[in-house]
Amino acid sequence: xxxxSLIDVVVRHRELQGxxxxxxxxxxxxGAPLPPFSAGAHVDLHLPGGLVRxxxxxxxxxxxxxxxxxxxxxxxxxxxxxxxHRELREGTRLRISAPRNHFPLAEAAPYSVLVGxxxxxxxxxxxxxxxxAAGTAFELxxxxxxxxxxxxxxxxxxxxxxxxxxxxxxDDGAPQxxxxxxxxxxxxxxxxxxxxxxxxxxxxxxxxxxQAGLDSAQIHREYFAAPTAxxxxxxxxxxxxxxxxxxxxxxxxxxxxxxxxxxxxxxIEVPVSCEQGVCGTCACTxxxxxxxxxxxxxTDEERAANDQILVCCSRARSPRLVLDL
Ligand code: FES
Numbered sequence: 001x002x003x004x005s006l007i008d009v010v011v012r013h014r015e016l017q018g019x020x021x022x023x024x025x026x027x028x029x030x031g032a033p034l035p036p037f038s039a040g041a042h043v044d045l046h047l048p049g050g051l052v053r054x055x056x057x058x059x060x061x062x063x064x065x066x067x068x069x070x071x072x073x074x075x076x077x078x079x080x081x082x083x084x085h086r087e088l089r090e091g092t093r094l095r096i097s098a099p100r101n102h103f104p105l106a107e108a109a110p111y112s113v114l115v116g117x118x119x120x121x122x123x124x125x126x127x128x129x130x131x132x133a134a135g136t137a138f139e140l141x142x143x144x145x146x147x148x149x150x151x152x153x154x155x156x157x158x159x160x161x162x163x164x165x166x167x168x169x170x171d172d173g174a175p176q177x178x179x180x181x182x183x184x185x186x187x188x189x190x191x192x193x194x195x196x197x198x199x200x201x202x203x204x205x206x207x208x209x210x211q212a213g214l215d216s217a218q219i220h221r222e223y224f225a226a227p228t229a230x231x232x233x234x235x236x237x238x239x240x241x242x243x244x245x246x247x248x249x250x251x252x253x254x255x256x257x258x259x260x261x262x263x264x265x266x267x268i269e270v271p272v273s274c275e276q277g278v279c280g281t282c283a284c285t286x287x288x289x290x291x292x293x294x295x296x297x298x299t300d301e302e303r304a305a306n307d308q309i310l311v312c313c314s315r316a317r318s319p320r321l322v323l324d325l
Contacts, residue, residue: 006046006095007035012066014090018144018151020073021119022085025066026096033064037099039130040123040194040222043067044097044273044281045080048087052272053080054279056196056222057099058122058152060129067099070151072119078276097273102280102297103222105130109192112138113184115205117197118145121152123222127194132161139187143168143178143201180205184212196222199296216300223278223296240316244268244325245287259311259321268325270311277313284311289321 013025028034037043039061042054059068071084088094103123105112112131116124121142131138140161144150147169156165168178184193193214195205202221209219236255242262243250253262260282263270273281277295291309302308309323 011092018149021151022071027066039126040103041099041101046095047083054273056123058125070122111188111191113193114140115195117143117201120197140165146171180208192218194220241320243322275312282312285324287322289318292317
C-alpha cells in the first residue's frame with residue numbers, strides 16, 4: 001500500500017456553532033485551489049500529537065478555495081475531536097489527506113432524501129449543494145436534540161436550497177419529529193435515501209426505509225462510529241494464522257491482538273484513519289479464508305463477496321486468512 005500524499009493547509013476560520021461543533025475553514029496557505037471533491041467525501045486530518053481522523057467535507061463541492069468541516073466535541077472521544085477543539089485555531093497549519101469518497105451520491109437517482117442526525121448533517125450539506133447545482137430534486141431532513149445544539153442553521157437558511165430543508169428538534173414536540181416512514185413513502189418512485197448520524201438513529205431510519213419498500217441499492221449510509229464499539233478483539237477470540245502473500249510472511253494472530261497489530265509486527269504498515277471500522281481506509285484484499293467482519297463500513301453485498309476486510313477491527317472466522325499484502 002502506498003503512503004497517501006498529504007496536503008498542507010491552514011485553518012483560515014474557526015467558529016463554535018451549536019455549542020459544541022467547531023466549524024473549520026481550511027485553505028491552501030498560499031491561496032491556491034484545493035483538490036476537487038465530490039459530495040459525501042471526507043478528508044483525514046493529521047492532528048497535533050499524531051492522531052489521524054476522518055471528517056466529512058460539508059462545503060459546496062463547486063467551491064475549491066477552501067474546505068469546510070464540522071467537528072463535534074465528543075465526551076467519548078478517543079482523542080480526535082478533543083484535539084481538534086483544543087489544538088486547531090485560526091492560523092494553525094496542518095496536513096490533510098486528499099479527499100476520498102466512500103459515500104457518493106447515486107448519479108442516476110431521480111430523487112434523493114437526505115437525512116442527517118446531529119453532526120451527521122455535514123455530508124448532507126455537500127450533497128444538497130451538488131443536487132441543487134445539478135437541478136435534481138431532493139429534500140433534506142436535519143434532526144437535532146434542540147435548536148441551540150444544531151450547527152449550520154444560518155448557513156442552511158441562507159442557502160438557495162433552504163426551502164428543501166425540514167428541521168426536526170426533539171424539544172419542539174411530536175409534530176416536529178421526523179416521521180421517516182411517512183417521508184419515504186411520500187417520496188417519488190426511484191428515490192434514494194442517504195443517512196448519517198448516531199448509529200441508533202441510522203438503524204432506525206434504515207429500518208423505516210426498508211419498511212417503506214426501499215431496497216438496499218437505494219439506501220446509502222455513513223457511520224461515524226461502529227455500532228458495536230471496540231470490537232477489534234475481546235480477548236476471547238480464537239487465534240488464527242495470517243499470511244501476507246506478497247510479502248511472503250506468516251504470523252499467528254493472538255486472541256487479544258488485532259490484525260493491524262499483527263501486520264505491524266511483520267513490518268507491514270496499512271494506512272488507517274478512524275481505527276474503528278467506519279471509514280474504509282484500512283481495507284485489504286482477501287485471497288483465502290473467511291473474514292469475521294466487525295466494521296460498520298462494508299455493505300451486506302461486500303461482506304458476502306468475501307474479498308476484502310478492514311484490518312483495524314475485523315478478524316478471521318477461518319483458521320487461516322491470506323491477504324494480498
Ligand atoms: S481505519 Fe477506518 S475502517 Fe479501519
